[in-house]
Amino acid sequence: MDFDAVILAGGKSSRLGGVPKAQLRHGDASLLQRALAAANGAGSVVVVGPDPGTLPDGTLTARESPPFAGPAAAIEAGLLALESHAPSTEPPRENPAPWVLVMACDMPLAGAAVPVLLKELAGHPEAEGAMSVSADGRKQPLLGIYRSSALQREVLASAQQGGLANASVFRLLARLDLLAVPVPAGSTDDVDTWDDAAALGVDGGLP
Template structure:
């Protein structure tokens, strides 16, 4: 399956005392490195957020404008960066993935399995992960590149991207929820979350 990848690595991390989520560690790797590993196979990848430091060759970086404008603005910035880099070579599908889910690889694999099977979900504008207990996670999803661009344009024209939620961005799209393994979309918002998931600061 051809796809581009957009990794969200911004945010203020206010409940973590400003410690960047992307640099937290899980099982010997940063959460950003694990997100990039989960997107392996992408034709192109972009990390949206503050300077992430050294990245694998070919991985793009950009920042939403203004900084900390929220996830919808970050997705728009990533879409624009991929378009500038790839132009007409853009993949038909874009993976959108937040960098704060240590087990994101399991979610991505489950979504890819559904898309490769060609079922009814594959005919939609996109698929997003949902936990077995019903919690939707739009920041673990594959979306049609054209549909995602259309959603960005419509939200920008109707109310603006700054401060908008991902659900607001995707509201006009036909996005199907796909159940992924338990724990695959568990994310780190607080130090209690980090402790429960086995996530730690670098060097600790």
């Protein structure tokens, strides 16, 4: 399946004392590195947030407007970056790709969910996307794969109704025909507090 990826790496990390989540460590990699690995197979990848430092060659960057305006605004910024990027692939492919993986960078085990989402979508080509559902039944919109054209449609509609700054991601996705896909236990667990970090084996030390 041809897809791009938008990795959300912004946010104030207020419950972590302002420590950037992207720089937290899980094993031998940062959470951002884990997210980039989870997006393996994407045609183009954009990281949305403050300066992320060194990234793999070809990785795009963007920033939500205004800064710290929330994940819905970050998704919009990521889509704009993908639309303006001309992929240098042979043979040429669609720009952006028909599907886009949207993933927050603070889920260190998200890589286990991505192939499950791709497989489910492959069996339901009429759907407009697939959203992860945790083992306890919670929907996680920041670990999903969405039809690019449908997401662009909703971003445009939101722009005509006041924009996406500090808007709900669930509201942005509300009109999409989405599959709710159970994913492996732990793959949607995120790091909002230091207790979350400890439970997931995440620490704030830099390499």
